[in-house]
Amino acid sequence: MPELPEVETVRRGLEPVLVGNAFARVEQRRPDLRFPLPKRFAERLTGRAIKGLERRAKYLLARLDDGQVLIMHLGMTGRFAIEKAGGETSAPGDFVHEPSSEFGFPKHEHIVFHLGDGSTVRYSDVRRFGIMDLVGEGELDGHALFKGLGIEPLDEELTPAWLAKKLKGKTTPIKAALLDQRLIAGLGNIYVCEALFRARISPTRRAGSLATKTGRPTEKTAALVKGVQSVLREAIRSGGSSLRDYRHADGSLGRFQHRFRVYGRAGERCLQRGCDGIIQRIAQGGRSTFYCPICQR
Ligand SMILES: [Zn+2]
Numbered sequence: 498m499p500e501l502p503e504v505e506t507v508r509r510g511l512e513p514v515l516v517g518n519a520f521a522r523v524e525q526r527r528p529d530l531r532f533p534l535p536k537r538f539a540e541r542l543t544g545r546a547i548k549g550l551e552r553r554a555k556y557l558l559a560r561l562d563d564g565q566v567l568i569m570h571l572g573m574t575g576r577f578a579i580e581k582a583g584g585e586t587s588a589p590g591d592f593v594h595e596p597s598s599e600f601g602f603p604k605h606e607h608i609v610f611h612l613g614d615g616s617t618v619r620y621s622d623v624r625r626f627g628i629m630d631l632v633g634e635g636e637l638d639g640h641a642l643f644k645g646l647g648i649e650p651l652d653e654e655l656t657p658a659w660l661a662k663k664l665k666g667k668t669t670p671i672k673a674a675l676l677d678q679r680l681i682a683g684l685g686n687i688y689v690c691e692a693l694f695r696a697r698i699s700p701t702r703r704a705g706s707l708a709t710k711t712g713r714p715t716e717k718t719a720a721l722v723k724g725v726q727s728v729l730r731e732a733i734r735s736g737g738s739s740l741r742d743y744r745h746a747d748g749s750l751g752r753f754q755h756r757f758r759v760y761g762r763a764g765e766r767c768l769q770r771g772c773d774g775i776i777q778r779i780a781q782g783g784r785s786t787f788y789c790p791i792c793q794r
Contacts, residue, residue: 498685499571500555500684500685500686500688501552501555501683501729502729502735502738502753503571503738503751504555504556504683505590505733505737506733506736507576508550508552508557509589510577510579510587510588511550511557511618512550514612514616515550515618516547516548516549516550517547518546518547518612518614518616519544519545519546519613520542520543520544520610520612520613521544521612521613523538523542523543523608523611524539524608525538525539525607525608526607527607530572530575530607530628531572531626532628535630535631538631541565541631542567542610542631545561545563546561546562547562548560548562553643553646553682554678554682554683555570555571555683556568556628556642556643557569557570558637564634565631565633565634566633566634566637567629567631568629568630568632568642569620569627569628569629570627570628570642571627572625572627572628573626574622575627576588576590576620577589578618578621579616579617579618580616582614582616590736590751603621605621605622606619606620607625608620608629630642645679646678646679647677647678647682648680648681649683650681650684650725650729655722655726656714657714657718657719657721657722660707660714660721660722661712661713661714661715661718663680664704664705664707665708665710665712666705666708667703667704667705668703668705669703669704670701670781671699671700671702671703671706672690672701672782672786673704673781674704675693675725676689676782681725684725686785687738687757687760688729688732690760690786690787691724691760692721692724692727692729693721693724694724694758694759694769694788694789695720695723695724695728695758696720696721697720697769697792697793698717698724698793699788699790699793699794700779700786700793701781731753731756732751732753735751735752735753736752736753737751737753738751738753738757739751739752759787759788759789761787762776763787767791769789772789774789774791774792775789776788776789
């Protein structure tokens, strides 16, 4: 499942093709993805120019010239393949990585955007957990997908003082608090494990212990904010992480998986300098947590 860095990588790949371009023709090959596609989906997109492409949590938001916003979510296996007008092809943030002998994924290709300059953007989704919706700009904040969504982890708003105030008195484990999308939006299992390792904080530590009694930040709160932001920034710089089957790796794939320090490393030596710990895997809230019980406290 793509997390924030992978979605941001996809956004950066799509942006130069989509923005400033227009939907000349839209092929919709099925009525639904995870949910039914909006009514007259292809018709409402046709002829519209794309003014901007943003990311909010794990959603891509294409702002159109008539005030509509195209919301896109990759679900578990959604991906975009781009064919530029000159014939050059790419698949930005192709994190899924299933064997594919040809460019594009025709069998599971559900939506094809034909753009004004002759480029094509194809959306395929094997498991169809992806989402596309079309709403007015003014409806965005109240939309079921965005209502109650927390702050962006890379925004200036995320500071030790802000986080301490939010964590004060919380008895849930810190890992669960970080995965709570109402607090910080877009953080997922992999990068939370990695951020906690960087901050040397145990995933089982009580969230409230990262604030003083009066809700002030501690050294650990600051280390955690730094851990979260540094791991996300580095992962974005590496083009995200590609999971599963690495056999078909090529230059377009994310590389950050090679820099995981705890995720997927159960039984291996801790990489913290001077630490003799062995990375453990435990279950928390039905998900695997990887951490070092010696240096993460
Ligand atoms: Zn360690």
